[in-house]
Amino acid sequence: MSSKKKTAISPTREEDYSEWYQQVIKEADLAEHSPVRxxxxxxxxxxxxxENIQKVLDEKFKETGHQNAYFPLFIPVSFLEKEAKHVEGFAKECAVxxxxxxxxxxxxxVPAGELDEPLVIRPTSEMIIGEMFSKWVHSYRDLPILINQWANIVRWEMRTRMFLRTTEFLWQEGHTAHATKEEALEETLKMLDVYADFAKNYLAIPVIKGQKSEGEKFPGADTTYCIEAMMQDKKALQGGTSHFLGQNFSKSCNIKFADIDGKETFCWTSSWGVTTRLIGALIMVHSDDDGLILPPRISPTHIVILPVVHKEDVAGEVASYCENLKSELTKINYFGRPLQVFIDKREIRGGEKKWQWIKKGIPLILEVGPRDIKEEALFVTRRDDKSSKSVKRSVFLETLVEELDSIQSALLLRATKFRDENIKEIKTKEEFYAFFTPENKEKPEIHGGFAKAYFCMDAKIEEKLKEDLNVTVRCIPLDHEDKEGICIFSKNKAARQVIFAKAY
Amino acid sequence: MSSKKKTAISPTREEDYSEWYQQVIKEADLAEHSPVRxxxxxxxxxxxxxENIQKVLDEKFKETGHQNAYFPLFIPVSFLEKEAKHVEGFAKECAVxxxxxxxxxxxxxVPAGELDEPLVIRPTSEMIIGEMFSKWVHSYRDLPILINQWANIVRWEMRTRMFLRTTEFLWQEGHTAHATKEEALEETLKMLDVYADFAKNYLAIPVIKGQKSEGEKFPGADTTYCIEAMMQDKKALQGGTSHFLGQNFSKSCNIKFADIDGKETFCWTSSWGVTTRLIGALIMVHSDDDGLILPPRISPTHIVILPVVHKEDVAGEVASYCENLKSELTKINYFGRPLQVFIDKREIRGGEKKWQWIKKGIPLILEVGPRDIKEEALFVTRRDDKSSKSVKRSVFLETLVEELDSIQSALLLRATKFRDENIKEIKTKEEFYAFFTPENKEKPEIHGGFAKAYFCMDAKIEEKLKEDLNVTVRCIPLDHEDKEGICIFSKNKAARQVIFAKAY
Incomplete structure (x- = not known):
């Protein structure tokens, strides 16, 4: 242990992944526990x-025809009761x-003024938005309705973990109503694509698009689609869901329309959402034992400039050089927004300062001292690979966009490689159990990764696997070969292979 | 009554201002009541x-050094109890x-799983943010802390009115901590200026900046500053507040820092906010008896294009002409964002369609038919004065930004004139009572406007005026002549004139 490389985050991923995650959040100053449970x-x-996640997704939602609106935080208990499966799914964990x-x-x-009817803080808004849709839709001419809401949500979780599972969290929820089943299904899959593209192109997280099993779908949905990503501990994280709700909610909320022939029909609806959980995924996919690593396209700030001043008499010159450099940099656009540049003027030790920024995961660190100025150079550190070199200022400016893109691609490539190396096709039940059984009992988190296997979709088997191994069907991938096979558990026919994993 | 001009909104402002307000909201499709009380x-x-209010203000907050963060929706009851005046102000109307x-x-x-300690939905976040500040601040080097939060808030109002007073509403709340009293006070006034400039330059609402009386200030503040605007019924509406909290909250939340000499001191804090209420002000300041009128700088869409098609065979030509026009228009920037243009292709009667847009208050309506295309012209309607004329397309494009600015200025000018005409300097108590007493008892809403009068600030007199006339001190204006006078009620010395009004 004494020869171990010193890392900025302790413990390392290998030593204690779960504690490493908490420490990355702490050292990057992303969030902290509040005194509210x-x-x-x-x-x-x-x-x-x-904010950057919101900005990019909001644009994509608007480009695809959606409008934002805002609905009440409170849902009367009687509303929840209208959809049997829905209430079953949410009644056990809601703030009343x-x-x-x-x-x-x-x-x-002490509490006073008791309400006639208790209110639940929205755990999701299908019932209250459905109620409004029922007033807004009369004829086919009113369709489709394409609405999105950015909001806070409460689900009373017993075991919480920052970003991944908290009692209150932030999200967006899209809710749409359509005249036909085909249109609603098309919308559901379109928004799944928006999520998958966003995860890949902005968060640098490769995801598997798929369909949930019956046991894992949204309470009240006909079909739930999801994007699943692999974390560095080889567990899965569901990054977003898009639900085809069929006519379930239009029936319970009475969302009806007169079609072109005047015949009354129930609408077909969809809902879809992503949450602050995506930040948890971002942390766990890219960070290393020195802290957070942020893809440039989503980082709040792209570049930090650290003035290096050893003697007071050069402070003024260095400061004005840095300001000038900053103003030149902020003229450059990167992926739809001006480069965000920060000069860190705090009076703390240079080494400590630099390490703080490494732990925060900023894509590029520029150190500027009197010698750099004289040589018209900058000392550039890339966070992703921690490579450092002196670069001529003009060359840096000219190649900056490519440098950022190269960081972005390197992160996506690394994550994709890691994921693909840890998806294994499993042929037998024995192999499956071995794949998910830790070799070292003291490290129960170490296991094979994602298993791809033929499965007959029997809910009882799924339950048993969860019991035995804490493994679930993550999804039935949409991009799969349509080749039948034999279920590795029941030996029955199986229409296709599915993805199994332990999950967050 | 039979000779009365037909208006799109019924009743008119004169007939029933309060109902007119509700109808403007309904006809402009801004909001509606939900089934949740x-x-x-x-x-x-x-x-x-x-969204536009958020966009502009968020930029201004960031320019002035603030960062966004997010704090819990829930506040433990024990936290509220820490500040006596604060809890007194909010305990009577909170969701528990x-x-x-x-x-x-x-x-x-039925509700189950009783909590050990009840939680209150935030009516404002001083206590929970103060608690976090107390962990973040150790030394003078950690100061100032400049935080803003965009969030939803709940205050259990008994009588609600859309946008003006609802149980749940949206707002932003800035919270800052400083090393000195001067700095905190400077911040408080700086943000008041941000609000006043925003109201004037974007909402086209002239406001009076001032200080609240003891009776009207924020529970727990040393001083509350506000911006007050006059609605078309001559009542006042408080559009935003900025509170100098002194050391009250830093003492109750224990926000202490070691100064440069190592001595421990309590911080000086401020908080400031505006809410969706601003939309209520926007409606009541500018709209007329034909509906909403939106200042271009804040309107979701600047221009609607209405294709005018009487014969099917020209539909294609008109449609592509409109698309081409739209793409040309959206290349133009207006106040930091590309022009927002919408082509309304719905198959409803042209007249009805145009009136819908008039009621929605869109700044400019363009009608485009085959004859306009032939003449290379557009039929342009300005919403603010409802003037219409045919304009050459090239001239329209060239003068568009000026046209929008002219609408913006015209609205501000009209509102400023109306306000200034309805502020009266009042010299005696009798005159004061007459000013605020309706001549026609059936129209209790008709009264003089804002009264400017010398007042000794005696809280008992203030209470009596509220009882007798439902009139309060709206503010002690910041821009006032420092000329002493005699209080018109008590005949005591009064340091300055203050503004009295009936208020929302």
């Missing part, structure tokens, strides 16, 4: 990532508002 | 205004979460 505070560096004021009782404040 | 649904046209799941009991779902 299960709720976190998203700090500026973390929220900056969410029962009173509308506080009253002094001795020195304590 | 006191909560509204903000529809795309209304939410589009909020007491349970964390629902359980079947017969066919009903």
């Amino acid at each position: 299960g709720c976190m505070v998203i700090k500026p560096w973390g929220y900056g990532i969410w 508002v029962t009173h509308h004021r506080l009253e002094k009782k001795g020195d304590k404040l | 006191g909560c509204m649904v903000i529809k795309p046209w209304g939410y589009g205004i909020w 979460v007491t349970h964390h799941r629902l359980e079947k009991k017969g066919d009903k779902l």
Whole structure:
């Protein structure tokens, strides 16, 4: 252990992946626990990532014809009751508002003004948005309705983990209503593509698009589609879902329209969402034992400039050089926004300062001292591979966009390679159990990765696998060969291979 | 009454201002009541205004050094209790979460899983953000902290009115901590200026910047500053507030820092916010008896193109001409964003379609038919004055930005004139009572406007005026002549004149 390389994050991924994750968040100053049970505070560096996620996705939603709106935080309990499966899925973990004021009782404040009907804080908004849709839709001319909402959501989770599972979280939820089944299904798959493209092109996270099994689908959906990504501990993380809701919610919310012949029919609806969980995925896919690594296209700031001043008499010259450099850099556009550049003028040790930025995962660090200025050069460090070199200022400016793109691609490539190396086609039940059984009992997190295997989709087998191995069907991939096979568990016919994994 | 001009909104402002307001919202499709008590649904046209408000203000906050973050929706009751005045101000109207799941009991779902400590949905976030600040601030080097949050807020209002007063509403809340009193006060006033400039330059609403009286200030603040605007019924609307919190919250939340000499001191804090209420102000300041009027700089869409097709055989030509026109228009930038242009292709009567857009308040309507195309002209309607004329396409394109600016200025000018005509300097108590007493008892809303009068700031007199006339001190204007006078009520010395009005 004494020969071990010193890392900025302790423990390392290998030593304790779960604790490493918490430490990366802490050292990058992304978020922290709040004094409210299960709720976190998203700090500026973390929220900056969410703002960029919002900006890009919001544009894509608008380009695909959606409009934003806002619906109430509260859902009357009677609304939830309308859809049996839906309520079953959410009633067990929701915040319930029962009173509308506080009253002094001795020195304590106690709830007063009991409500006639309790309200639930939205765990998702199908029921309240469906209720409004039922008022908005009368004729086929009112369709489709294409709405999105950016909002906070509450699900009372017992075990929470920052970004991945918190009682309150931020998300967007799209809700649409259509005249035909085909159109609603097309919308569902279109938005799945938007998510998959965004994950790949902005977050540098390769995902597998697929369909959920019956056991894993959204309560009330006909079909749930998802994007699944592999983390560095080879577990799966569901990065987004798109639900084809059939006529289930239009029936429970009474969303009807008169078609072109005047005949009344129920609408076909969809809903789809991604959450602040994506930030958890971002952390776990790219970061290393020195902290966070951010893809340039989503990083709140692209470049930090560190003035290097050893003698007071050069401070002024270095400072103005840095300001000038910054203003030149911010004129450059990168992926739809001006380059974000920050000069870190804090009076702390240079080494410490640089390491703070490495831990924050900023794509490029520029160190500028009197010698660099004299040589018209910059000392450039890339966060992704931690390579450093002195580069002529003019060359740096000229090649900057390519440099950022090269970081972006390198991250995507690394993540894709890692994932593909850890997907294995499994042929027998024995092999399957071995794949998911840790060799070292003290490291239960170490296992094979994603298993691809023929499966007959029997829910009982799925339950048993979850019990035995904590493994679930992550998805039935959409891009699969249509080749029948034999289920490795039941020996029955299986229409196709599915992806199994342990999951967050 | 039979000779009365037909208006698109009924009743008119004169007939029933309050109902007129509701009808403008309905006909412009801005928002509607939800089935959840006191909560509204903000529809795309209304939410589009909020998105633009967010976009502009968010930029201004960032330019002035603030960063966004996100804090929990829930506040433990014990946190609220820490600041006596604060809890007094908010305990009477807050949503209280007491349970964390629902359980079947017969066919009903009832709250279950009672919480050890009830949680309040944030009515404002001083206490939870203060708690976090107390962890983040150690030394003077950590200061200032300049944070903003975009969030939803709940205050259990008994009488609600769309945009003006709803149980849940959207807002931004800035929270800052500083090393000195001067710095915190400077911040408080700087953000008040940001609000006033935004109201004037984007919403075309002239505001009076001022300080609140003791009775009207924020619970827990040392001083509350505000911007006050006059609606068309001559009532006041508080458009935003900026609070100098002194050391009140830093003491109750324990936000301490070691100064440069190592001495521990409490921070000085500020908070400031604007809400979706601004949309209510926008409606009430500019709209007329034909509906909403939107200033171009804040309108979700600047221009609607209405293809005029009387014969099927020209439909194709008109459609492609409109598309071409749109793509030319969207290349033009107006106040930091590309012009937003919409082609309304719906198959409804042309007249009805045009009136829908007039009621929605879109700045410019372009009608394009075969004759216009032949003449290379457009039939242009300005919403603010409802003037229409045929304009050569090339001239329209060349003068478009000026045309939009002229609408923007005309709205600001009209609102400023109206306000200034309805501010009166009042010299005696009798005159004051007459100013605020309706001549026609059946129209209690008709009164003089804003009264400017010398006042000794005696809280008891203020209370009496509220009781007698429903009039309050709106603010002590910041831009005032420092000329002493005699209070018109008590005949005591008064340091300056203040603004009185009935208010929303």
